[in-house]
Amino acid sequence: MNARIITISREFGSGGRSVAKLLAQKLGVAYYDKELVKQIALESGFDAQYIEEHGEQAPAASALAYAFNVPGTPGIMRGMSATDFLWCIQREVVQKIAEKEPCVIVGRSADYILRERKDCLHVFIHADMAFRAERIVRLYGQSEKSPEQRLRDKDKKRAVNYKHFTGQTWGMSQNYHLSLDSGAIGIERCADLIAELAKG
């Protein structure tokens, strides 16, 4: 396929971020995840933590959670909800990055934002509940909620955000060129498969 840009959408806990990191190393290209959040923060005036928490979540909750006027943001934001404004900035930043250099981009509905480009490979990484539950407890520790409930909550928020801004159903095969079950296939093997396909 000879893809210049690879977008990795992922279920929480599936290891999609690890796949993306490995993939960027294998291909020797830039990796945008936290760096993307930083750039969105810089251009929006929101702080990075707010973007991490709300940029991929349900619009209603986060629109209520934040007021319209953030010091230093331009007038264009007035009349927009915080989430809508964040989406616009996110879209611009993702488009700029795609113009700038070959890279791997994690999350942020980049598959949808870059859907018209012909030089992208769009990938979705998922895994079953048991694999993801074990992984989030190992990586992020226990919390009051069961790991299964944390996974369901996060999946639901991402799905609602994606539906709101793209009109599409999050996780449908048809949105991506390639979808992989990282639990069954393995994280390293997923990265190998994507790299092979991206190289043409």
Added chain:
Amino acid sequence: MNARIITISREFGSGGRSVAKLLAQKLGVAYYDKELVKQIALESGFDAQYIEEHGEQAPAASALAYAFNVPGTPGIMRGMSATDFLWCIQREVVQKIAEKEPCVIVGRSADYILRERKDCLHVFIHADMAFRAERIVRLYGQSEKSPEQRLRDKDKKRAVNYKHFTGQTWGMSQNYHLSLDSGAIGIERCADLIAELAKG
């Protein structure tokens, strides 16, 4: 993954059947598509054409289209709709085939029927409307309906059937280990990727 059985679910016109045929050749294993329909016909008393037309379609339409008593069918069918009965036979035949030999199975919700087995690789093949429309006109000719309408109708019928019998959404990445866009990736390449993964 070292998969003994590979199930190929596919959008109409995506070339999923061609991928499956090539794959079976590459792996040197049995290929079940028409052969599966023949066995379902043999065990159900329905004729093969009826099964081809109704076995993956919307339950309401086909239940109305057929009466309950088909000559030669066992008493167990009484009280079941024709589609429910067909589903039961289909499930049994798919399970028997999976027990019998390593193989590639096309369609028939085999991903769901065999979901508990650990020796399966479940694959979904899809492609965009333009690729599929060109393909069905080339392979099956024009009809009164536009190719896009034919695709939408068939997709919808398969989705309704799948939902009815499995409770799942047809085409969701999470139902499969691997989903591939055959239009973007190419039919031969899809077969290569699946073969590689199935070999372990």
